[in-house]
Amino acid sequence: MTSLILTCVFNLCFHSCSSSLLSDFVPHLESLSSCPSYAVRVVAAKALVPFIPCEHLLNKAKELVILLPGPGESFSQNILHGTLLQISAVLQAVTWSTVAMNGRGLLNEILNKIWICSCNNSCPLTRASFLGIVMKFEPLLGKDFERG
Numbered sequence: 001m002t003s004l005i006l007t008c009v010f011n012l013c014f015h016s017c018s019s020s021l022l023s024d025f026v027p028h029l030e031s032l033s034s035c036p037s038y039a040v041r042v043v044a045a046k047a048l049v050p051f052i053p054c055e056h057l058l059n060k061a062k063e064l065v066i067l068l069p070g071p072g073e074s075f076s077q078n079i080l081h082g083t084l085l086q087i088s089a090v091l092q093a094v095t096w097s098t099v100a101m102n103g104r105g106l107l108n109e110i111l112n113k114i115w116i117c118s119c120n121n122s123c124p125l126t127r128a129s130f131l132g133i134v135m136k137f138e139p140l141l142g143k144d145f146e147r148g
Contacts, residue, residue: 011044025051030064033082041078045085049093061090062106071115077123080144082118084129091136100140 004027029051032044052060064087069075091099099106114119134141 004127030086033086034076034079035082036078038081041085042083045082045089048086049089052090054093057094057108058102059089060107061094064090065106066114067112068116070113071120077126080126081123081129084116084126084133088129088133088136091133098135102109103140107140110134140141147148 001052025049029048030045032040035041035044049057064083067083069080110133113130117127117134121130122125
């Protein structure tokens with residue numbers, strides 16, 4: 001049922017909705033990141049992107065990264081996975097030139113959460129999802145490591 005509603009809302013957003021009306025849906029879509037259903041988390045992450053104005057996508061990605069737990073904090077793997085899916089979906093919508101010019105702060109925030117892809121996180125799915133996000137920054141990582 002939730003997937004059907006999300007699909008309808010996703011399609012509706014392309015038909016003459018104001019951005020302020022659309023932004024009202026963002027918290028509801030974000031809350032679906034904790035859903036026990038894998039399919040709902042995936043659809044909610046994809047549905048989130050059209051509700052965020054293009055010029056705010058990078059900031060939204062940074063907000064989501066900040067929500068990720070730190071090492072030693074208690075967390076739900078469903079919430080972690082849902083948030084990682086949302087970050088990935090938002091980053092897919094951002095142009096690489098925007099990331100290259102303005103993504104340094106976001107990259108630093110992501111690297112502060114690097115423990116997520118370590119053995120300190122017992123879930124291989126969330127480790128792989130986090131690593132996928134890190135790899136989107138591979139060209140920037142290369143420059144950082146050369147300087148380092």
